[in-house]
Amino acid sequence: MRKIYYRDAVLEAIDEEMARDPMVMMIGEDIGVGDGTWRCSKGLYEKYGDLRMKDSPISEAGFVGMGIGMALTGMRPIVEIMFSDFMLVAMDQIVNQMAKVCYMSGGQKGAPMVIRTTIGAGRAAAAQHSQNLNAVIAHFPGSKIVIPSDAYTAKGLLKTAIRDNNPVIVVEHRKHYSMEFDMPDDGDENLLLPIGKAAIVHEGNDITVVANSFQVGQCVKIAKRLSTKGVSVEVIDLRTLVPMDKETIIQSVKKTGRLLIVDEGYTSFGIGAEICAAVQENVFYDLDAPIMRLGEPDVSIPFSPALEKLVVPNEKTILAAIQKLVQGV
Secondary structure, eight states, X not given: OEEEEHXXXXXXXXXXXXXXXXXXXXXXXXXXXXXXXXXTTTTHHHHHOTTTEEEOOSOHHXXXXXXXXXXXTTOEEEEEESSGGGGGGGHXXXXXXXXXXXXXXXXXXXXXXXXXXXXXXXXXXXXTSSOOOHHHHHTSTTOEEXXXXXXXXXXXXXXXHHHOSSOEEEEEETTXXXXXXXXXXXXXXXXXXXXTOOXXXXXXXXXXXXXXXXXXXXXXXXXXHHHTTTOOEEEEEXXXXXXXXXXXXXXXXXXXXXXXXXXXXXXXXXXXXXXXXXHHHHHGGGOSSOOEEEEEOXXXXXXXXXXXXXXXXXXXXXXXXXXXXXXXX
């Protein structure tokens, strides 16, 4: 294993795919001369030049539209939207053009492109730079959505997304960029992880916890802590929101009899509700307790760090939810 920062794993994935395929290019705000807001494209402008590392104006609708046009003509663009909040500015391009072009052309045209964007509270960036819009974009068919939880999945899922012939939205967490993770050092330049497959990252028998993105690491920490107290927690890293790996969740819940869903988006009308609905008909008679969701309440993300901590799932609230579900075990 080697140590690598999350942002450098993303950089490696982009660099390797641009070197492999001359049709891969990148467009977004400050991704060229500025090395990217999160330093995920550092040095690529000097290596590949202005034609393949294109700095854009502050116009998400404009440069997402350019990306769609490039994809329609045979290129494989990576479009970076600095914060997922800004996807709302380009929603017509994302859900009415990119996601629908294959269907509306009867399969004659496609948009093999990637949108990389960032979610995540916890950095006092306030209500317009901290939202999690995964449930919004997942509602519209036509695009795949992947959500890495560490450097390994960030690199493997991004490389697979770039090679996919469908539009793929890659959702990264802002807290991850400066975090260091373990990465296999044996041929990881060829690392490709399948889209649509979840992973059991901590095995257990008493309760299933389904999480994604930054919340996966927090759930694994809690699972390890509880294992010393005789509580066996199985943690599933969702990895892909669309298409969702329901079968892995179903089989785990049939084994444990309990399900907690941890998601950083709003609880109402969110990813947790979709998972509940998706697995309920298959696990209802296996449940020993009601399915529980842990997400954000229906309030805008506060600017105040003290208030922000109260609305985002954290180790304390995850622990309390698990203890509530396994009470009496």
